[in-house]
Amino acid sequence: MPEIPVLSTPRLRLREWRDDDLPAFAALNSDPQVMEFLPKLLDRSESDAMAARIREHFNDHQFGLWAVEVAGGVDFIGFVGLCVPKFEAHFTPCVEIGWRLAATHWGQGYATEAARTALEFGFRQLRLEQIVSMTVPANRRSWQVMQRLGMTRSPDDDFDHPNLPEGDRLKRHVLYRLTQAQWSSATLLRELPTNSRNIATP
Numbered sequence: 001m002p003e004i005p006v007l008s009t010p011r012l013r014l015r016e017w018r019d020d021d022l023p024a025f026a027a028l029n030s031d032p033q034v035m036e037f038l039p040k041l042l043d044r045s046e047s048d049a050m051a052a053r054i055r056e057h058f059n060d061h062q063f064g065l066w067a068v069e070v071a072g073g074v075d076f077i078g079f080v081g082l083c084v085p086k087f088e089a090h091f092t093p094c095v096e097i098g099w100r101l102a103a104t105h106w107g108q109g110y111a112t113e114a115a116r117t118a119l120e121f122g123f124r125q126l127r128l129e130q131i132v133s134m135t136v137p138a139n140r141r142s143w144q145v146m147q148r149l150g151m152t153r154s155p156d157d158d159f160d161h162p163n164l165p166e167g168d169r170l171k172r173h174v175l176y177r178l179t180q181a182q183w184s185s186a187t188l189l190r191e192l193p194t195n196s197r198n199i200a201t202p
Protein backbone atom coordinates (compact mmCIF):
# COMPACT_ATOMS: atom_id res chain seq x y z
CA MET A 1 0.00 0.00 0.00
CA PRO A 2 1.46 3.46 -0.87
CA GLU A 3 2.79 5.49 2.05
CA ILE A 4 0.60 8.34 3.27
CA PRO A 5 2.47 11.65 3.42
CA VAL A 6 2.85 13.30 6.82
CA LEU A 7 2.61 17.11 6.79
CA SER A 8 4.09 19.24 9.57
CA THR A 9 3.44 22.84 10.60
CA PRO A 10 4.97 24.75 13.51
CA ARG A 11 2.26 23.47 15.89
CA LEU A 12 0.62 20.50 14.17
CA ARG A 13 1.15 17.13 12.51
CA LEU A 14 -1.20 15.97 9.75
CA ARG A 15 -0.81 12.23 9.69
CA GLU A 16 -2.28 8.88 8.78
CA TRP A 17 -5.34 7.77 10.75
CA ARG A 18 -4.93 5.23 13.57
CA ASP A 19 -7.51 2.99 15.18
CA ASP A 20 -7.00 4.78 18.50
CA ASP A 21 -8.27 8.04 16.88
CA LEU A 22 -11.75 6.54 16.56
CA PRO A 23 -13.12 7.26 20.07
CA ALA A 24 -12.08 10.94 19.89
CA PHE A 25 -13.48 11.16 16.34
CA ALA A 26 -16.80 9.70 17.53
CA ALA A 27 -16.87 12.20 20.40
CA LEU A 28 -16.59 15.19 18.07
CA ASN A 29 -19.07 13.70 15.58
CA SER A 30 -21.66 13.46 18.36
CA ASP A 31 -21.08 17.02 19.62
CA PRO A 32 -24.00 19.30 18.57
CA GLN A 33 -21.67 22.34 18.50
CA VAL A 34 -19.28 20.69 16.02
CA MET A 35 -22.14 19.28 13.94
CA GLU A 36 -24.36 22.40 13.92
CA PHE A 37 -23.93 22.95 10.17
CA LEU A 38 -23.60 19.30 9.14
CA PRO A 39 -26.56 17.08 8.29
CA LYS A 40 -26.74 15.00 11.49
CA LEU A 41 -24.96 13.84 14.61
CA LEU A 42 -23.13 10.56 14.04
CA ASP A 43 -23.22 7.63 16.43
CA ARG A 44 -20.12 5.50 17.04
CA SER A 45 -20.71 3.11 14.13
CA GLU A 46 -21.49 5.94 11.68
CA SER A 47 -18.37 7.79 12.85
CA ASP A 48 -16.20 4.67 12.43
CA ALA A 49 -17.68 4.16 8.95
CA MET A 50 -16.76 7.74 8.03
CA ALA A 51 -13.17 7.19 9.25
CA ALA A 52 -13.03 4.02 7.14
CA ARG A 53 -14.17 5.98 4.07
CA ILE A 54 -11.49 8.62 4.76
CA ARG A 55 -8.80 5.91 4.95
CA GLU A 56 -10.12 4.36 1.75
CA HIS A 57 -9.84 7.76 0.03
CA PHE A 58 -6.13 7.89 1.01
CA ASN A 59 -5.63 4.47 -0.55
CA ASP A 60 -7.39 5.53 -3.75
CA HIS A 61 -5.82 8.98 -4.13
CA GLN A 62 -2.69 9.12 -1.89
CA PHE A 63 -4.13 12.23 -0.26
CA GLY A 64 -7.17 12.89 1.88
CA LEU A 65 -8.50 14.29 5.13
CA TRP A 66 -5.49 13.92 7.41
CA ALA A 67 -5.83 13.19 11.13
CA VAL A 68 -4.52 16.28 12.95
CA GLU A 69 -2.58 16.22 16.19
CA VAL A 70 -0.95 18.97 18.21
CA ALA A 71 2.80 18.40 18.03
CA GLY A 72 4.00 17.16 21.41
CA GLY A 73 0.46 17.50 22.78
CA VAL A 74 -3.00 16.19 21.98
CA ASP A 75 -2.96 13.03 19.84
CA PHE A 76 -6.07 13.73 17.76
CA ILE A 77 -8.04 16.97 17.42
CA GLY A 78 -9.94 16.28 14.18
CA PHE A 79 -9.28 16.29 10.46
CA VAL A 80 -8.13 18.77 7.82
CA GLY A 81 -7.29 17.96 4.24
CA LEU A 82 -8.21 17.38 0.64
CA CYS A 83 -10.86 15.15 -0.85
CA VAL A 84 -12.63 14.42 -4.09
CA PRO A 85 -16.40 14.91 -3.64
CA LYS A 86 -18.50 12.06 -5.02
CA PHE A 87 -21.55 14.17 -5.91
CA GLU A 88 -22.03 16.07 -9.17
CA ALA A 89 -22.37 19.84 -9.36
CA HIS A 90 -21.40 22.64 -11.76
CA PHE A 91 -17.83 22.71 -10.32
CA THR A 92 -17.15 18.94 -10.22
CA PRO A 93 -14.96 16.99 -10.72
CA CYS A 94 -12.80 18.90 -8.26
CA VAL A 95 -10.65 18.64 -5.16
CA GLU A 96 -12.14 20.13 -2.03
CA ILE A 97 -10.39 21.30 1.13
CA GLY A 98 -12.27 20.60 4.37
CA TRP A 99 -11.95 20.58 8.16
CA ARG A 100 -13.62 19.38 11.34
CA LEU A 101 -12.00 19.97 14.72
CA ALA A 102 -13.12 19.24 18.28
CA ALA A 103 -14.67 22.43 19.69
CA THR A 104 -12.13 22.64 22.53
CA HIS A 105 -9.49 23.29 19.84
CA TRP A 106 -11.30 26.09 18.00
CA GLY A 107 -10.11 29.69 18.23
CA GLN A 108 -6.39 28.91 18.10
CA GLY A 109 -5.75 29.13 14.38
CA TYR A 110 -5.25 25.37 14.06
CA ALA A 111 -7.70 24.86 11.16
CA THR A 112 -6.11 27.62 9.08
CA GLU A 113 -2.57 26.48 9.90
CA ALA A 114 -3.35 22.89 8.93
CA ALA A 115 -5.24 23.96 5.82
CA ARG A 116 -2.33 26.12 4.61
CA THR A 117 -0.05 23.08 4.54
CA ALA A 118 -2.73 20.98 2.86
CA LEU A 119 -3.12 23.66 0.17
CA GLU A 120 0.64 23.72 -0.33
CA PHE A 121 0.62 19.94 -0.73
CA GLY A 122 -2.23 20.19 -3.23
CA PHE A 123 -0.62 22.86 -5.36
CA ARG A 124 3.08 21.86 -5.04
CA GLN A 125 2.98 18.04 -4.90
CA LEU A 126 -0.30 17.22 -6.62
CA ARG A 127 -0.02 20.17 -9.01
CA LEU A 128 -3.76 20.80 -8.82
CA GLU A 129 -5.08 23.64 -10.96
CA GLN A 130 -7.70 24.63 -8.41
CA ILE A 131 -8.94 23.74 -4.92
CA VAL A 132 -12.48 24.54 -3.79
CA SER A 133 -14.25 24.63 -0.46
CA MET A 134 -17.92 24.74 0.42
CA THR A 135 -20.20 25.34 3.36
CA VAL A 136 -23.55 26.82 4.29
CA PRO A 137 -23.73 30.62 4.59
CA ALA A 138 -24.46 30.37 8.34
CA ASN A 139 -21.20 28.51 9.03
CA ARG A 140 -19.21 31.67 9.59
CA ARG A 141 -16.25 29.93 11.24
CA SER A 142 -15.82 27.72 8.19
CA TRP A 143 -16.02 30.43 5.51
CA GLN A 144 -13.74 32.64 7.58
CA VAL A 145 -11.09 29.90 7.32
CA MET A 146 -11.62 29.94 3.53
CA GLN A 147 -11.18 33.71 3.46
CA ARG A 148 -8.05 33.55 5.64
CA LEU A 149 -6.63 31.09 3.11
CA GLY A 150 -7.15 33.63 0.32
CA MET A 151 -10.03 31.72 -1.25
CA THR A 152 -12.73 33.78 -2.91
CA ARG A 153 -16.46 33.37 -3.42
CA SER A 154 -18.53 34.40 -6.40
CA PRO A 155 -22.31 34.47 -5.78
CA ASP A 156 -22.70 32.85 -9.24
CA ASP A 157 -21.13 29.71 -7.71
CA ASP A 158 -23.71 29.34 -4.90
CA PHE A 159 -25.46 25.99 -5.30
CA ASP A 160 -28.00 23.59 -3.83
CA HIS A 161 -26.24 20.55 -2.39
CA PRO A 162 -27.51 17.59 -4.44
CA ASN A 163 -27.24 15.14 -1.50
CA LEU A 164 -29.74 17.06 0.62
CA PRO A 165 -33.53 17.02 0.20
CA GLU A 166 -35.48 20.05 -1.07
CA GLY A 167 -36.25 22.44 1.75
CA ASP A 168 -33.43 21.15 4.00
CA ARG A 169 -32.01 23.98 6.16
CA LEU A 170 -28.51 23.14 4.85
CA LYS A 171 -29.41 22.82 1.15
CA ARG A 172 -28.00 26.17 -0.04
CA HIS A 173 -24.18 26.27 -0.13
CA VAL A 174 -21.52 28.83 -0.93
CA LEU A 175 -18.45 27.82 -2.90
CA TYR A 176 -14.98 29.28 -2.47
CA ARG A 177 -12.18 28.75 -4.99
CA LEU A 178 -8.41 29.20 -5.08
CA THR A 179 -6.44 28.65 -8.27
CA GLN A 180 -2.85 27.49 -8.48
CA ALA A 181 -1.98 30.89 -10.05
CA GLN A 182 -3.60 32.86 -7.20
CA TRP A 183 -1.93 30.66 -4.59
CA SER A 184 1.48 30.93 -6.28
CA SER A 185 1.42 34.71 -6.51
CA ALA A 186 0.25 35.06 -2.87
CA THR A 187 3.00 32.64 -1.78
CA LEU A 188 5.61 34.50 -3.80
CA LEU A 189 4.55 37.79 -2.17
CA ARG A 190 4.81 36.22 1.32
CA GLU A 191 8.26 34.83 0.54
CA LEU A 192 9.67 37.94 -1.20
CA PRO A 193 10.77 39.94 1.87
CA THR A 194 12.66 36.91 3.22
CA ASN A 195 14.41 36.38 -0.10
CA SER A 196 15.32 40.05 -0.34
CA ARG A 197 16.77 39.94 3.18
CA ASN A 198 18.83 36.89 2.23
CA ILE A 199 20.23 38.65 -0.81
CA ALA A 200 21.06 41.78 1.20
CA THR A 201 22.80 39.84 3.98
CA PRO A 202 26.55 39.51 3.34
Ligand SMILES: CC(C)(COP(=O)(O)OP(=O)(O)OC[C@H]1O[C@@H](n2cnc3c(N)ncnc32)[C@H](O)[C@@H]1OP(=O)(O)O)[C@@H](O)C(=O)NCCC(=O)NCCS
Pocket residue numbers: 033034035037038099100101102105106107108109110111112113134135136139141142145148
Ligand atom coordinates in the same frame (compact mmCIF):
# COMPACT_ATOMS: atom_id res chain seq x y z
C1 LIG B 1 -14.66 25.41 10.89
C2 LIG B 1 -13.64 25.22 12.02
C3 LIG B 1 -12.60 24.19 11.65
C4 LIG B 1 -12.99 26.60 12.26
O1 LIG B 1 -12.19 26.56 13.43
P1 LIG B 1 -11.60 27.91 14.02
O2 LIG B 1 -10.85 27.57 15.23
O3 LIG B 1 -12.66 28.95 14.10
O4 LIG B 1 -10.62 28.40 12.86
P2 LIG B 1 -9.06 28.69 12.93
O5 LIG B 1 -8.36 27.48 13.32
O6 LIG B 1 -8.69 29.32 11.66
O7 LIG B 1 -8.92 29.72 14.13
C5 LIG B 1 -9.23 31.07 13.96
C6 LIG B 1 -9.41 31.73 15.31
O8 LIG B 1 -8.28 31.45 16.14
C7 LIG B 1 -7.75 32.70 16.65
N1 LIG B 1 -6.32 32.47 16.99
C8 LIG B 1 -5.85 32.33 18.26
N2 LIG B 1 -4.54 32.07 18.25
C9 LIG B 1 -4.15 32.07 16.95
C10 LIG B 1 -2.91 31.88 16.31
N3 LIG B 1 -1.81 31.61 17.01
N4 LIG B 1 -2.86 31.92 14.97
C11 LIG B 1 -3.97 32.18 14.26
N5 LIG B 1 -5.19 32.37 14.81
C12 LIG B 1 -5.29 32.31 16.16
C13 LIG B 1 -8.09 33.68 15.57
O9 LIG B 1 -8.05 34.99 16.05
C14 LIG B 1 -9.50 33.24 15.23
O10 LIG B 1 -10.33 33.66 16.26
P3 LIG B 1 -11.90 34.05 16.08
O11 LIG B 1 -12.61 32.76 15.88
O12 LIG B 1 -12.27 34.67 17.35
O13 LIG B 1 -11.97 34.95 14.90
C15 LIG B 1 -14.35 24.76 13.31
O14 LIG B 1 -15.28 25.74 13.69
C16 LIG B 1 -15.06 23.42 13.15
O15 LIG B 1 -14.45 22.36 13.23
N6 LIG B 1 -16.41 23.47 12.94
C17 LIG B 1 -17.21 22.27 12.89
C18 LIG B 1 -17.06 21.47 11.64
C19 LIG B 1 -17.44 22.25 10.41
O16 LIG B 1 -18.43 22.99 10.40
N7 LIG B 1 -16.67 22.05 9.35
C20 LIG B 1 -16.90 22.69 8.10
C21 LIG B 1 -17.98 22.02 7.39
S1 LIG B 1 -18.23 22.79 5.81
